[in-house]
Amino acid sequence: MDGSVHVAVVGAGTADAGTSGLAEDVGRLLARRGALVVCGGLGGVMEAVCRGAKSEGGTTVGLLPGMDRREANAWVDVAIPTGLGEA
Numbered sequence: 001m002d003g004s005v006h007v008a009v010v011g012a013g014t015a016d017a018g019t020s021g022l023a024e025d026v027g028r029l030l031a032r033r034g035a036l037v038v039c040g041g042l043g044g045v046m047e048a049v050c051r052g053a054k055s056e057g058g059t060t061v062g063l064l065p066g067m068d069r070r071e072a073n074a075w076v077d078v079a080i081p082t083g084l085g086e087a
Contacts, residue, residue: 006061008038011045020048027052027060036061041072041079050075 007030011023027049030037037053039046041062050060054075062076065085072079 005035006038007035009045009049010039011049013042013044013046015044015048019045023048024052027058028056031056031058038063040065041076043073047073047075
């Protein structure tokens with residue numbers, strides 16, 4: 001893949017160690033394939049998938065429920081505040 005594929009990952013805002021580890025693996029694998037990772041941009045599964053993608057040099061996009069870009073987790077490259085709340 002060349003980054004033209006965007007993969008959205010949806011998951012809980014909290015995650016135990018096992019779920020977090022699986023989500024991080026998903027992020028790593030997507031980045032290795034060149035996919036752009038799109039998620040909610042906050043914590044839990046979303047944070048773990050971003051962390052995994054970034055560990056492999058991937059690009060991440062977080063669609064945030066609020067209006068503050070600073071709410072995004074540390075591994076989001078492009079934070080998009082929507083003001084739509086939790087969907």
